[in-house]
Amino acid sequence: MTAVTARGLSHSFGSLEVLDGIGFEIGPGEVLALAGPSGCGKSTVLEITGGLLEPSGGSIEVSGRSAGSERLASCAWMPQRDCLLPWYSALDNAGLSLRNQMRSRSESRAIATESFEHFGLSGFEQARPSELSGGMRQRVAFIRTLVSGKPVLLLDEPFAALDAITRAELQEWLAPVLAETGATVLLVTHDVEEAIYLADRVLVLSPRPGRITAGLDGARGAAGDRTEVVSSRSFNQRREEVLDLLGPGVDHT
Ligand SMILES: Nc1ncnc2c1ncn2[C@@H]1O[C@H](COP(=O)(O)OP(=O)(O)OP(=O)(O)O)[C@@H](O)[C@H]1O
Ligand SMILES: [Mg+2]
Numbered sequence: 001m002t003a004v005t006a007r008g009l010s011h012s013f014g015s016l017e018v019l020d021g022i023g024f025e026i027g028p029g030e031v032l033a034l035a036g037p038s039g040c041g042k043s044t045v046l047e048i049t050g051g052l053l054e055p056s057g058g059s060i061e062v063s064g065r066s067a068g069s070e071r072l073a074s075c076a077w078m079p080q081r082d083c084l085l086p087w088y089s090a091l092d093n094a095g096l097s098l099r100n101q102m103r104s105r106s107e108s109r110a111i112a113t114e115s116f117e118h119f120g121l122s123g124f125e126q127a128r129p130s131e132l133s134g135g136m137r138q139r140v141a142f143i144r145t146l147v148s149g150k151p152v153l154l155l156d157e158p159f160a161a162l163d164a165i166t167r168a169e170l171q172e173w174l175a176p177v178l179a180e181t182g183a184t185v186l187l188v189t190h191d192v193e194e195a196i197y198l199a200d201r202v203l204v205l206s207p208r209p210g211r212i213t214a215g216l217d218g219a220r221g222a223a224g225d226r227t228e229v230v231s232s233r234s235f236n237q238r239r240e241e242v243l244d245l246l247g248p249g250v251d252h253t
Contacts, residue, residue, distance in 0.1 A: 001064055003063060004026040005025050005061045006045075008058035010057035012056050018041040018208055018210065019045065019211075022045060022205075023212070024215075026185075032186055034202075035203070035246070036207075037207050041205065042210070048060055050071060051075065077145065078141055078142060078156060078158050082140070089127065089128065094116065094143040095108030095111065098111060098112070112143065119143060120173075138159060142158065152183070153186070157188055158170075158187070159189075167194070171198060175197070175226075195242070197218070201217055214242075214245050219232075
């Protein structure tokens, strides 16, 4: 069974046509990236997948279930900005998704503490978000998404607000984390390199109304460190292909 199956998704907000016939499948443990220009409907695809929005047309199933509440129960969402609560410690922010599942504060903290150790954030448990670097904040936001235990992760431009070097570091951090957790991931990004590096497969969307113009294999799991992978000939060919499909005048960063 696929983890996510979308067939012919279309969506309009009033008279604004946003999506036009989007279809894809994500197998369990796969990472699918959606790349496309700003405003083409990428976040809308995530909202539909996660059960926050019903499509105007087409169908969507997550873990074999189509009702909005059931999709919501299977998906954890990492929004475009980190959305950490400034008055909460880093640890309590990371445990927020568990608190939302009615777990006790001590249990949530214990689970989040394990992740802090595992993901190199030990010593920052009590820091407020304002005391963390941008990269650390994104890691806390990612841990919050991960500890929810939901099988499908919806990552919306997880690193877009970061500088290029920190973004590259976090991509390198995320790749083995995803492999280890076995999570199914729908990753939205307009960073072409990020899409190809992290994903098993990349779908390229047209400008609004978003349509799939191409699908190509990503470089997930390629041997070597990130610098080697992104500078390889095959990676560069794929990057050129996606950039050609996206066309001129699109912000790719
Ligand atoms: N709730 C809403 N009501 C009305 N219009 C909306 C709503 N949500 C999104 N839109 C519009 O739908 C279009 C697609 O929005 P969406 O956020 O899905 O694009 P996106 O591809 O994620 O863009 P970006 O790359 O800038 O994040 C945009 O024109 C946006 O203004
Ligand atoms: Mg968006």
